[in-house]
């Protein structure tokens with residue numbers, strides 16, 4: 001059974017895309033069949049694993065709005081065990097076009113249902129909004145990872161996100177769980193970073209992943225090579241930390257699959 005994990009936070013720049021790409025690549029490196037779904041019209045996850053969004057003609061958008069078969073738009077990546085459903089800018093229009101569709105919150109769930117069991121993990125990179133596409137992602141997902149940047153105003157907007165998750169749990173997807181809160185861009189030298197870690201752990205306790213993602217230049221430069229950090233520099237702190245996160249998630253889910 002494939003597990004669908006959405007990476008969501010309506011705040012921009014907190015590390016959603018970096019986490020989605022590098023978690024997906026790390027799960028693939030551990031030989032779990034993984035699908036990365038780019039659900040952001042900015043298509044950063046698509047370009048981050050080596051595809052130019054300008055060359056993309058089909059995306060999750062066509063599955064949600066036009067009922068295209070997801071299996072037909074999956075593309076393979078240069079990484080073993082990792083596939084991609086890409087995005088392109090037209091996804092912006094999807095929200096408007098979906099407004100009048102019946103079950104408009106369940107379009108992504110319907111699109112992913114036929115392919116779900118072909119994968120061990122499906123990772124959805126959400127856009128920085130709580131709009132209809134993100135609601136679709138959270139309705140399709142089994143769980144959500146919430147990246148929180150170790151910076152000023154780290155907790156800003158988190159209440160609203162948690163409230164949205166509660167509403168989705170009560171109305172659309174009772175099974176939605178919080179996979180964990182992921183602290184990102186941690187800088188051991190900064191008192192502020194350490195304060196944020198303490199504050200978030202105090203607030204959310206066991207909801208916080210043990211793995212903390214450090215601020216690491218290999219993570220920020222690897223998308224310009226169209227590669228996840230593990231392919232760009234496998235020994236970098238960034239690559240290793242996402243591999244640790246993947247192991248933590250696998251352990252937590254005790255995924256017993258033929259390897």
Ligand code: ADP
Pocket residue numbers: 011012013014015016017018019044128184185186213214215216217219220221238
């Ligand atoms: P989001 O998808 O939430 O908007 P991104 O993953 O695109 O956030 O990250 C925002 C910016 O921060 C990007 O330029 C990215 O390369 C950089 N970044 C993200 N995580 C790290 C990290 N751990 N270390 C260094 N730079 C990072």
Ligand code: MG
Pocket residue numbers: 016017018040044126127128
């Ligand atoms: Mg992003």
